[in-house]
Amino acid sequence: MNTNTATQPLVDMRELSISFGGIHAVEQASVDLFPGEVVALLGHNGAGKSTLIKILSGAYQRDGGEIDIDGSLATIDNPRDAKGYGIETIYQTLALADNVDTAANLFLGRELLTPWGTLDDVAMEAKAREVMGRLNPRFQRFKEPVKALSGGQRQSVAIARAILFNARILIMDEPTAALGPEETAQVSELILQLKSEGIGIFLISHDIADVFDLADRVAVMKNGQVVGYAKTGDVDKDEVLGMIILGKCPPGATPGPGALAS
Amino acid sequence: MTDSTEPQTTQGTDTARASELSVVAKFIRATELDTRMLGMIGALLLIWILFDIFSGGLFLTPRNLWNLSVQTASVAVMATGMVLVIVTRNIDLSVGSILGFVGMIMAVTQAELLPVYLGFGFDNPLTWIIALLVGIVVGAAIGGLHGYIIAYLGVPAFIVTLGGLLVWRGAAWWVTSGRTVAPMDSTFRLMGGGPAGSIGEIASWIVGLIVCVALVAMIFNSRRQRKRFQFPLRPVWAEVFLGTLGCFLVLGAVLIANIYYWPIGIIRKQIKAGLLEGVETEIFIGHGVAIPVLIAICVAIVMTFLATRTRFGRYVFALGGNPEATDLAGINTRWVTMKIFIIMGVLCAIAAAISTARLNAATNAQGTLDELLTIAAAVIGGTSLAGGVGTIAGAMIGALVMQSLQSGMVLMGLDTPLQNIVVGIVLVIAVWLDSVYRRAQH
Ligand SMILES: Nc1ncnc2c1ncn2[C@@H]1O[C@H](COP(=O)(O)OP(=O)(O)OP(=O)(O)O)[C@@H](O)[C@H]1O
Ligand SMILES: [Mg+2]
Numbered sequence: 001m002n003t004n005t006a007t008q009p010l011v012d013m014r015e016l017s018i019s020f021g022g023i024h025a026v027e028q029a030s031v032d033l034f035p036g037e038v039v040a041l042l043g044h045n046g047a048g049k050s051t052l053i054k055i056l057s058g059a060y061q062r063d064g065g066e067i068d069i070d071g072s073l074a075t076i077d078n079p080r081d082a083k084g085y086g087i088e089t090i091y092q093t094l095a096l097a098d099n100v101d102t103a104a105n106l107f108l109g110r111e112l113l114t115p116w117g118t119l120d121d122v123a124m125e126a127k128a129r130e131v132m133g134r135l136n137p138r139f140q141r142f143k144e145p146v147k148a149l150s151g152g153q154r155q156s157v158a159i160a161r162a163i164l165f166n167a168r169i170l171i172m173d174e175p176t177a178a179l180g181p182e183e184t185a186q187v188s189e190l191i192l193q194l195k196s197e198g199i200g201i202f203l204i205s206h207d208i209a210d211v212f213d214l215a216d217r218v219a220v221m222k223n224g225q226v227v228g229y230a231k232t233g234d235v236d237k238d239e240v241l242g243m244i245i246l247g248k249c250p251p252g253a254t255p256g257p258g259a260l261a262s
Numbered sequence: 263m264t265d266s267t268e269p270q271t272t273q274g275t276d277t278a279r280a281s282e283l284s285v286v287a288k289f290i291r292a293t294e295l296d297t298r299m300l301g302m303i304g305a306l307l308l309i310w311i312l313f314d315i316f317s318g319g320l321f322l323t324p325r326n327l328w329n330l331s332v333q334t335a336s337v338a339v340m341a342t343g344m345v346l347v348i349v350t351r352n353i354d355l356s357v358g359s360i361l362g363f364v365g366m367i368m369a370v371t372q373a374e375l376l377p378v379y380l381g382f383g384f385d386n387p388l389t390w391i392i393a394l395l396v397g398i399v400v401g402a403a404i405g406g407l408h409g410y411i412i413a414y415l416g417v418p419a420f421i422v423t424l425g426g427l428l429v430w431r432g433a434a435w436w437v438t439s440g441r442t443v444a445p446m447d448s449t450f451r452l453m454g455g456g457p458a459g460s461i462g463e464i465a466s467w468i469v470g471l472i473v474c475v476a477l478v479a480m481i482f483n484s485r486r487q488r489k490r491f492q493f494p495l496r497p498v499w500a501e502v503f504l505g506t507l508g509c510f511l512v513l514g515a516v517l518i519a520n521i522y523y524w525p526i527g528i529i530r531k532q533i534k535a536g537l538l539e540g541v542e543t544e545i546f547i548g549h550g551v552a553i554p555v556l557i558a559i560c561v562a563i564v565m566t567f568l569a570t571r572t573r574f575g576r577y578v579f580a581l582g583g584n585p586e587a588t589d590l591a592g593i594n595t596r597w598v599t600m601k602i603f604i605i606m607g608v609l610c611a612i613a614a615a616i617s618t619a620r621l622n623a624a625t626n627a628q629g630t631l632d633e634l635l636t637i638a639a640a641v642i643g644g645t646s647l648a649g650g651v652g653t654i655a656g657a658m659i660g661a662l663v664m665q666s667l668q669s670g671m672v673l674m675g676l677d678t679p680l681q682n683i684v685v686g687i688v689l690v691i692a693v694w695l696d697s698v699y700r701r702a703q704h
Contacts, residue, residue, distance in 0.1 A: 057590070059589075059590055078592075079589065079590050079591065079592045080592040080593075080594070082592075083592045089590070091590065094587075095584070095586065095587040095590045095591070096584065096587055097579075097580035097581075097583045097584045097587050097588055097591070098583045098584050098587075098650070099579060099580075099582065099583030099584075099650035099651060100576070100579055100580055100583060104576060104580070108576070108580055108587075108588070108591040108593070109577075109591040109592045109593045111573050111576060113573075117572075118567075118571040118572060119570075119571055119572065119573065119576060122487045122488065122490065122491050122493070123491070125491070125493070126491045145583075147583075
C-alpha cells in the first residue's frame, strides 16, 4: 500500500467519517502519507476529496475515525491545531482574505513583528516579494488587496502562503486549476522540489496526466468512500479512469471499502 | 505588466498609463493621498461655508468651532470603535444605552457612593479617577457580555445589541429610579470642557508643536523604512508638501482654539475672587484646546494604531473581508470579535465620562439616539457595511460632519423635526455617493 515501508507514515488517517445533515460526504476513508511522497486523491465531483482533506486541515470536525501524525494520535480540532503539526493547506476556494494585500495574506496569523510588537509591514512585503518572485516572477501588484488580482495570481498567493512556513505536510486541493501553462510547470517543479526535501504532499487534481507525472500513489474516492489505492507504476491511466468513473478496482490496485463488488 | 523586478517600475501597466494622467491625478498619485478622504474633507468645508453664509457669519467663528469640537468629542470616541464593529460585519445598536447606564454608574459613584458611603468627602482628588475606572470596568464588562453572546453563542450582533439597547436603558433608570444625579466631582468635570476644562494657550501650542514633530518624524521614519528595503519612494516635494500641510492644519486648529477667549462673565467672577487682576474688558484669556477634544484625539490615535499597526487590527480587517478564510488561517476569530465588543464598551464609558462631565449631571435619557449618530459617523466616514473597509480618521471626520449639520441647523434656528429630516436625507445621500465612488474605483 505504500512505497517505503521502512519508515513510519507521516500521516495515517483511519476510517474517517463525516456527514452533513444525512449526506455521508466521507465514509470510513483511510489514507496514509509518507515523508517525501506525493499521494494524489482522485474522484468525480462531489466524491468527498475536499471534505476529507478539510478534516485533516482542521476546517471540519470529523464524526468518526482517527488521525496519526508521526505514529502517534493527533488532536486536530481546528485549523490552529493542524498548523501546529506542520500541516499547510491550499484550499480549492483559496481561502484568502480578499480585502488585504498579498503580504498580509501570506503572513495572516503569523505576522512578522518589530521589536516593539507592532506589525513589520516592510519586512513582510520584502519576504513576500522574494517568495512570489520564485513562484510567479511577473507578479508585481503587492500593494493591492488580493480581490483585485486575477484568479491565477490569487492561486499563486495561496500556494506561496502554504510553502512559506516550512510545512511538513502539504495539502494541495486543485492547486493549478486557474494557472497558465508556464505557472503550472512552475508548480510541478515546486512539488518535486518539496518532495525531495522530504515533505509529504496530498495532491487533489482532475488532470490524470499531471497526476501520473507527479504522484507516487493514487487514492480514488467515489461517493465518499475509497475505491482503492495504487502505485502509479502499477496501473495505467485507463484503469484509474475506470476506478474514478465506475468504481472498478483493477488488478494492480488495492481495493478499499467503496470498490465495486465483482 | 513588465517583467522588471526593479522597484521603481512596479505596476508596469499603471506606469505606462501615468504619462497620460492629468496634473491633479499626478499630484494625488505622488502624494498617495486618499481621494475619498479628500472628498470628505471637501464636503465638510462646503457644509461649513454654506452654514456660515446662511447663518450670517455665525458658523465660522472661533467660538462656534471650539464648541463644535467639544460637542463632537463623545460621539467621535464611540465612532472609532464602531468602525471595528462594522468592519467585521457586525453592528452595535446599544452604544447610546451603554453610555446612559455607565454614565449613571459613574455619577452615582462620584456623587453618592464615594463621598457619602465610603467617606471620601466631596472633591477628593482621587474621586474622578476611581469613578472613571469603575465606568471603564463596567463598560468593558457589558461589551464583553455582548461580545461573548455574539461570538461564542452565535446570536447575530443586530439582535444582541438591540436587546442591549433596551436592557441598558432600562438598567440606567433602575440605578436611581429615574432620578437625575448631580453635580459631578470638580476634577471629573474637567473632562467635559468649558474654560476650566481646557488646557490654555501655552499648553495648546506645546501640544500642537509635539504633534507637528511627531508628524515629521513619522514621514521620515516611513521613508527610511522604505529605503531600507528599496521600495518605491514618494518624491521629496510630495513629502515636504504633506508635512507642511499637516503642520499647518494642526497649528491652525490650535490658533483657533486659542483666540476663543474666556467669556467676560467668567473673567469678572475671577477678578472678584481675586484670581485675576486688572480691567475686565482688557483681559483676554484663550481657552486653548478642550480636554474632551484631547481625549478624543488620543483615543483616535490609539485606535488607529490598534487598527493599522497591530496583529489584532490586521485580524479585524481580514475577518471583515473573509471570515471563513481568517478562521482557516488559524486565527481565533471568536476571541477577536469578543475583543472588539470589549473595546466598544470601554469607548462607551469614555464617551459617557465626557458627556456626564459636560452636562455636570447624569440623566436617564443621556445618550438616547447616540447609536444612530455613531453608526452614521462611521458610515459617512467610509466604513462599509459590507465589511472589511473603514478608517478611524474617516469616522472622526464623519462625526464632525454629523455634529456640524446639527449645530449649523441650530444656529440657523431650524426646528428639530426639520433637523431630523435633513440629517436623515444627508445620511442616505452620503452613503449613495460613497457607493457611486466605490463603483467608479473598480
Ligand atoms: N459544508 C458542507 N455542507 C453540506 N454539504 C457539504 C459541505 N461540504 C461538502 N458537502 C457535500 O459533501 C460532498 C463531497 O463534497 P467535496 O467538496 O468533498 O467534493 P470533492 O470531491 O472535493 O469535489 P470537487 O471535485 O467538485 O471539488 C458533496 O456531496 C457536497 O455537497
Ligand atoms: Mg473539491
